[in-house]
Amino acid sequence: MANxxxxxxFVSAAALLGLLTACGDGGDSTSAPRTxxxxxxxxxxxxxxxxSSAEPTATATTPSPAGRTPGKSARCHxxxxxxxxxxxxxxxxxxxxxxxxxxxxxxxxxxxxxPGAAFVDASGRQLGPDPQxxxxxxxxxxxxxxxxxxxxxxxxxxxxxxxxxxxPDALLVTPPDERDPLKVxxxxxxxxxxxxxxxxxxxxxxxxxGT
Numbered sequence: 431m432a433n434x435x436x437x438x439x440f441v442s443a444a445a446l447l448g449l450l451t452a453c454g455d456g457g458d459s460t461s462a463p464r465t466x467x468x469x470x471x472x473x474x475x476x477x478x479x480x481x482s483s484a485e486p487t488a489t490a491t492t493p494s495p496a497g498r499t500p501g502k503s504a505r506c507h508x509x510x511x512x513x514x515x516x517x518x519x520x521x522x523x524x525x526x527x528x529x530x531x532x533x534x535x536x537x538x539x540x541x542x543x544x545p546g547a548a549f550v551d552a553s554g555r556q557l558g559p560d561p562q563x564x565x566x567x568x569x570x571x572x573x574x575x576x577x578x579x580x581x582x583x584x585x586x587x588x589x590x591x592x593x594x595x596x597x598p599d600a601l602l603v604t605p606p607d608e609r610d611p612l613k614v615x616x617x618x619x620x621x622x623x624x625x626x627x628x629x630x631x632x633x634x635x636x637x638x639x640g641t
Contacts, residue, residue: 505542506573506605510535513603513612516580523590527618529603530580530638533573541635542570545581546604546611549596549621557596558623561632568634578638584631588620591627595620606635 516528529547533539549557561583571579588595597620602611622628 504540505607506531506533506535506539508605508608508610508612510537510539511605511612513614514578515601515614515616515618518618520587523587524584525587525618527583528580529583529601529614530578531573531603531605531612531635532578532638533575536575538572538574540570540572541579541606543568543606544632544634545606546602546608547581547583547632548602549598549616549623550600550602551596552599557598558621558628558630561630564631564633566634569636571635571637579635580638581635582633585622585629586627588622591622592625593622593628594625596623597621 510533512532512534514530514532516530519526519528529545531541531545544563547561551557573579583601586593598616601614601616603614604611622630
């Protein structure tokens with residue numbers, strides 16, 4: 431059976447979506463994240479934990495950017511991570527998906543804050559607005575090689591809310607304070623993109639199994 435993340439504090443009815451980069455651990459000398467097409471500004475505060483079942487359904491990685499030297503920073507870089515979309519854990523009219531990042535490098539690194547997240551179509555165009563961050567205080571998650579952390583994406587079921595929808599091709603996920611996203615195929619159906627109850631919420635990273 432797949433590992434299961436039980437919900438801790440999933441945001442209630444209002445939910446939200448987009449692509450944002452989040453706050454780092456403060457110990458990196460790398461230049462501040464820049465805004466890319468289809469991404470939101472870096473997050474700096476606020477985040478709460480959430481949970482959901484996490485049977486992997488999709489995986490994606492990004493090649494290491496030229497000139498990057500991950501060993502000089504405690505922060506986990508995109509090239510050192512694998513993104514996995516967990517299985518939906520619906521409840522109370524909401525759809526709840528964990529986004530899991532696994533450390534695939536040979537060193538211990540950290541995640542702190544919110545991931546960037548955005549649904550995109552086959553051409554890479556962002557569907558819907560940027561996500562709403564759930565309030566709280568993000569904790570730094572230390573990942574040894576092979577360990578993982580997760581963030582929750584939540585939105586109201588469009589059939590119940592009446593929101594206008596789109597059927598994404600993929601979910602882009604950007605680790606906190608990173609510039610390069612990971613692309614995960616999306617096969618979970620339509621998501622709300624505008625209209626009533628169309629917001630999508632996202633939580634800061636929390637510890638996954640084994641961390």
